[in-house]
Amino acid sequence: MADKPVVVGIAEMEVVRDSGKIATYALGSCVGVCLYDYKNKVAGMVHILLPSSSDAIERSNPCKFADSGCKYLMQRMLLNGARQSFVTAKIVGGATMFAVKGPMQGIGDRNVQAVKQALHSMNVRIIAEDTGDRYGRSVVMDAATGKLTIHSVGHGTVTL
Template structure:
């Protein structure tokens, strides 16, 4: 593969990381991308070795400690997989640094899963001794994130939700005709 400047977005090799996935590379030509709502993406790298990666998780944990096929959706598993893969590729734990994104609250009236996800990621990284050097979490907008692991550069674009209905009202049904006492109409 021909080498080129790793921050050139027009020539980068794009790797899209979807929900429940993680990807690790030391290739300076790779840019990792994802789209987030209430989910979180952790971008973790070792700046000295140039090894970095991204994960994308849906919820903090399963709540019951299970490790079944759905485990990839949960932050506890996704963070462990990403960190272990970084270490296998030559990163050193004491040099790791993180950037986290996502955790939006996209729907009123529902629990704030995004805030729970962001709090989990912050707590997990703090407990692991991995500094968060940058973050953009919360708010009410989805995000497109591009991460160049070799340089640590991240580009975030907020996704407008202007078309989302603010208030959904059900049409009022027409009034029922009066029924004489004792009469029943069956349909």
């Protein structure tokens, strides 16, 4: 059972080390932020639902938002032995799944931009991304290598 990944749900976050794996499923407009300390083999993932906590009434879950979720994930990684100077990021998701009007219009792209801004403010370099378009993705991250395996129905498998 060592190969079974720890599952990250919507607005959740997990950190694993060494040979652990983390997975999140059905990323549509949400963004999976995958941070990796390549020297200490610490991997973390947060499943971001919305761009900013400042626009929300209910803010009790920091993992729900790009601004607070990225910071919270970094804090948890540091508590698990990561060093921020060795951390890089890969991001997945942010699709436009449905044509909608109103406040949810363009939410996938806004999530991606908010994640990029949050990571930039923490001086974390994004080294790869699979974002946008019109299809969902599921991702598994391997703490031993930092590699992401991304599965998409009708679009195959991509490794970042």
